[in-house]
Amino acid sequence: MSAPPTSRKVLLVDDDEAFRRVVSAELSRRGYSVATANGGRAALDEVRKAEFDVILLDLRMPDMDGIEVLKRLRDLDVSAGVVVLTGHGTIDTAIQAIRLGAYDYLEKPCPMEKVELTIQRTCEHFGLLARQKILQDGYSPPDVRPDLVGASPAFQKLRQNVTRIARSDATTLILGETGVGKDMVAKLLHREGPRREAAFVVVDCAALHEELLQSELFGHEKGAFSGATRQKHGLFEVAHGGTLFLDEVGDTSPETQSKLLRVLESGRFRRLGGTREIAVDVRVVSATNRDLAEAVSHGRFREDLYFRLATLTVQVPPLRERKEDIPLLVDHYIARFNQRFSRSSRFSVEALGMLQRYAWPGNVRELIHVVEQAIVLSDVDVIGRQDLPDAVRGDLPGPSEAVPEGVAPPLREVERRHVQSVLENVAGNRSQAARVLGISERNLYRLIKRYGLCCESSPAEGEAGGNP
Numbered sequence: 001m002s003a004p005p006t007s008r009k010v011l012l013v014d015d016d017e018a019f020r021r022v023v024s025a026e027l028s029r030r031g032y033s034v035a036t037a038n039g040g041r042a043a044l045d046e047v048r049k050a051e052f053d054v055i056l057l058d059l060r061m062p063d064m065d066g067i068e069v070l071k072r073l074r075d076l077d078v079s080a081g082v083v084v085l086t087g088h089g090t091i092d093t094a095i096q097a098i099r100l101g102a103y104d105y106l107e108k109p110c111p112m113e114k115v116e117l118t119i120q121r122t123c124e125h126f127g128l129l130a131r132q133k134i135l136q137d138g139y140s141p142p143d144v145r146p147d148l149v150g151a152s153p154a155f156q157k158l159r160q161n162v163t164r165i166a167r168s169d170a171t172t173l174i175l176g177e178t179g180v181g182k183d184m185v186a187k188l189l190h191r192e193g194p195r196r197e198a199a200f201v202v203v204d205c206a207a208l209h210e211e212l213l214q215s216e217l218f219g220h221e222k223g224a225f226s227g228a229t230r231q232k233h234g235l236f237e238v239a240h241g242g243t244l245f246l247d248e249v250g251d252t253s254p255e256t257q258s259k260l261l262r263v264l265e266s267g268r269f270r271r272l273g274g275t276r277e278i279a280v281d282v283r284v285v286s287a288t289n290r291d292l293a294e295a296v297s298h299g300r301f302r303e304d305l306y307f308r309l310a311t312l313t314v315q316v317p318p319l320r321e322r323k324e325d326i327p328l329l330v331d332h333y334i335a336r337f338n339q340r341f342s343r344s345s346r347f348s349v350e351a352l353g354m355l356q357r358y359a360w361p362g363n364v365r366e367l368i369h370v371v372e373q374a375i376v377l378s379d380v381d382v383i384g385r386q387d388l389p390d391a392v393r394g395d396l397p398g399p400s401e402a403v404p405e406g407v408a409p410p411l412r413e414v415e416r417r418h419v420q421s422v423l424e425n426v427a428g429n430r431s432q433a434a435r436v437l438g439i440s441e442r443n444l445y446r447l448i449k450r451y452g453l454c455c456e457s458s459p460a461e462g463e464a465g466g467n468p
Contacts, residue, residue, distance in 0.1 A: 369438065
């Protein structure tokens with residue numbers, strides 16, 4: 001449905017005063033908001049002061065011809081659609097104007113019905129372009145380079161590898177523990193690669209049930225299953241020409257793995273319930289915190305798919321292997337949160353030392369949560385030991401007594417204690433605990449089962465947004 005005329009602003013540019021007066025009055029009578037200019041320079045002044053949907057631009061004016069005005073409008077990056085007004089013998093100039101970006105032309109004199117129809121077509125065309133740009137921007141990843149902070153050898157090696165791999169456009173598998181920033185690496189691979197101007201589409205394979213995941217990836221036809229009331233395009237189609245990021249690909253089922261393998265091998269797939277094959281050109285980047293080689297050896301992940309996904313691999317180091325980066329990361333994120341919360345907080349030397357000694361099972365994501373929590377909950381500008389979580393201070397209860405003095409506990413034990421501490425702090429609310437830990441509820445449930453943790457949900461868990 002087209003927009004009502006009252007929402008459309010028109011700039012009429014013509015040196016003929018009688019023509020301006022008649023056309024302006026008629027367009028105003030039909031509901032348009034009309035501004036006028038008697039020449040090219042006046043028109044440029046108008047577009048600097050206000051935005052217009054359509055500019056009706058005469059080609060022959062004494063102070064500046066329409067072609068020159070059109071060139072300057074392009075330099076000013078004006079979003080309005082331009083319709084040039086031509087007289088007898090200026091059709092060739094009108095065609096030149098269209099080559100310079102004008103949408104259409106009208107030969108004077110012309111009926112008002114044709115003028116209005118041309119304005120409507122111009123508005124609809126540029127409205128579609130604007131919506132398309134919004135959609136493309138929605139699938140354009142933000143520039144993550146400012147958040148990639150580090151100077152350690154491990155970080156520098158990662159950065160060099162990402163730069164080299166980005167240029168190759170090959171299928172890439174990103175490996176690393178939860179919270180190390182695999183999603184940021186994926187965005188950087190896209191931004192520094194040959195598909196940077198196309199879409200970057202993310203699929204969280206761990207957060208979606210089997211049928212929903214396949215529908216998201218491949219789309220479905222109307223009636224393919226109960227509730228499929230219309231055709232749906234899959235994200236492989238949306239990502240055509242760009243990058244599809246399969247986060248936590250190790251959590252996919254054998255059936256989904258089989259379909260992913262077929263797309264990677266042939267570049268073709270069918271929507272659920274469909275018979276027509278659809279060809280796509282997509283770079284697939286995937287990530288997992290699982291040991292896929294081990295999953296392959298136990299039959300939980302297809303070997304052929306593993307080799308397809310891992311044409312190139314990026315190993316993202318855990319934070320405990322680049323502890324010299326912790327002060328840089330703290331400075332970076334404390335500056336961000338100070339600005340967000342209008343604070344001037346900083347960490348004491350003692351608190352910063354504790355951050356550097358902590359094992360960080362949740363990696364950079366956990367560090368960000370700790371910094372934010374300390375700033376929000378602290379009443380003073382200097383954040384001290386007392387403002388840090390129990391896990392970071394090393395005050396957690398647990399079987400640490402069994403560990404000889406001076407020997408650091410195993411990573412699994414640190415992870416177990418940390419997850420238990422978070423669960424206790426949120427009164428067993430799994431949904432809230434997953435958000436604090438920066439993992440999906442499915443992954444949290446696996447950790448609870450793996451470590452046999454106590455997880456008594458509070459009575460208000462359902463009210464707090466937890467899933468049954």
